[in-house]
Amino acid sequence: MTRTPTIARRTALLGAAGGALALGAAACGSADQEQPAAAAPGADGLTPVRLQLQWVTQGQFAGYFAALDQGYYADEGLDVQILEGGADIVPQTVLAQGQADYAIAWVPKALASREQGAMITNVAQVFQRSGTLQVSFADAGIGDVAALRGRTVGNWGFGNEYELFAAMTAAGLDPSGDVTLVQQQFDMLGLLQGDIDAAQAMTYNEYAQLLEAEDPATGELYRPEDFTVLDWNEVGTAMLQDAVWASSDRLADSAYQEQTVAFLKASLKGWAYARDEPEAARDVVVARGSTLGASHQLWQVNEVNKLVWPSPDGAGLVDPEAWERTVRIALETRNAEGQTVITAEPDEEAWTDEYVREALDALRAEGVDVTGESFSPLTVTLEPGGA
Known part of the structure; x- marks a missing residue:
């Protein structure tokens, strides 16, 4: 299924988007806050890009760290800065406030933020399964x-x-x-x-x-x-988790569109590297300053790979059935306080596969395996305390 919401390549809905953002101003920033255009290249010719993680440096994000370490982002003309997350950081809010160019967030949480006014769009569903x-x-x-x-x-x-x-x-x-x-x-x-x-x-x-x-x-x-x-x-109650989210408003800008394709291409190539070289990907994460031990990090990279691969249609594409299940649970399930994640169906601009499909086509042309159908996980031996 190909889904290309009307935000892509169009600008007519920006007025409505701004009104929606105003509803969530307290949580997501001022409705009048101008979203930055794609940054101009620096002296090195690379365009600065900020990626906000949803948690601290660890194997959960191995593909992004691998893409940075292996020079995949630089190959696409991007100078990517990976911003560490934490308990007090809401990545989709950081994105909505213009303090990052992309963010990693679980789908239900991001949909809640979008309902509250954060104009963000899922542009790549990296984790295909719940962890x-x-x-x-x-x-x-x-x-x-x-x-x-x-x-x-x-x-x-x-x-x-x-x-x-x-x-x-x-x-x-x-x-x-x-x-x-x-x-x-x-x-x-x-x-x-x-x-x-x-x-x-x-x-x-x-x-x-x-x-x-x-x-x-x-x-x-x-x-x-x-x-x-x-x-x-x-x-049967799994919900979609780690996805790449972009600014809905900025997706009307052609430079940001091209940057998004380039960013996704390099990121998915990083995930392919983490799949094929899990020990090396572990070493990259450890070198980035993770406080978790080496065996724990290898376990983490290996288990995260199971959530990404195989992706029969291509990594990063949204499985419509999994999306609908996530939305249904978010709409119907009440927590201990009687609250649901969202109160209405997400609008059609909550996700798009347009940019990730372009990225996948480019990777296939380079001979990169974007499905991982032959993926076989490691058997990892954990050491005491994850050392």
Whole structure:
């Protein structure tokens, strides 16, 4: 399915876009704030570009760091600065306020920001699958979602909980009464210490933390068989996560359009590098100053690759079925406060595959494998503490 929203190559909707931005001025910046045009090339002939990550430097973003390290951005005429994220940084807001040229954000969170007035557009859906799990000790007997009834269930909140809540609702559980919800820290200590029966985890981060921890009963590291995981991809409530978002308003500018194609081309080439050279990609991330250990980072690159590859139609394209599922859950699922992610269907300009298709065509012409159909993940051995 090819979808080319009317923002691309057109300017007639800018007035309406400005009005929408005014609705979200408190969260997303002033409606009168002029979005910058594509920056002029510097003395080196490269155009400065800022990419805002949604979290700290780690293997989750290996493709972008690889593209920078391997010179793929420079090859496309871009001087890319990667801005680290954190708990107090909302990447889509940084983008909407003109403080970045592109941002990495989960789709439901970005759609919420767009509904509030942030004029941002998904231009490449890099993660094709969800990386979120709900993990329990195997002896707890939580083999399916219904078994969460009466249990203490951890989640991070901040928009990370909707896959869990959708799964519980589909299983006939009332999230506000049939389980005891606990605000979970961004670690697995609550599960390991017995305070939480089922904890939220990302395949590429917190789940690895469990396998890097020592089982006090054996003195050895925990093993996968010590745990039971609920995978939302298998349950059917997976939502789309890491995507590249661009400024909707600026996509009316031809220079920004060309820059977006160039940026996506180099970024996807970086992801292909991370797929084919995971150890080297790990080394790039470690060299960038990640505080996580080398084995943890290799695990992370390997697991993230599983979320990107294979991409049968081409990396970065939106799967319409996954998009519709994400939107449906965002519209219908209520969290502990009774709120849904969004209150109305996103408009047709929330995503476009126009620019990523151009990027994929260019990569194919260069002989780059953009589908990864032969991708085979590594078997990674984790060291204590992820060292």
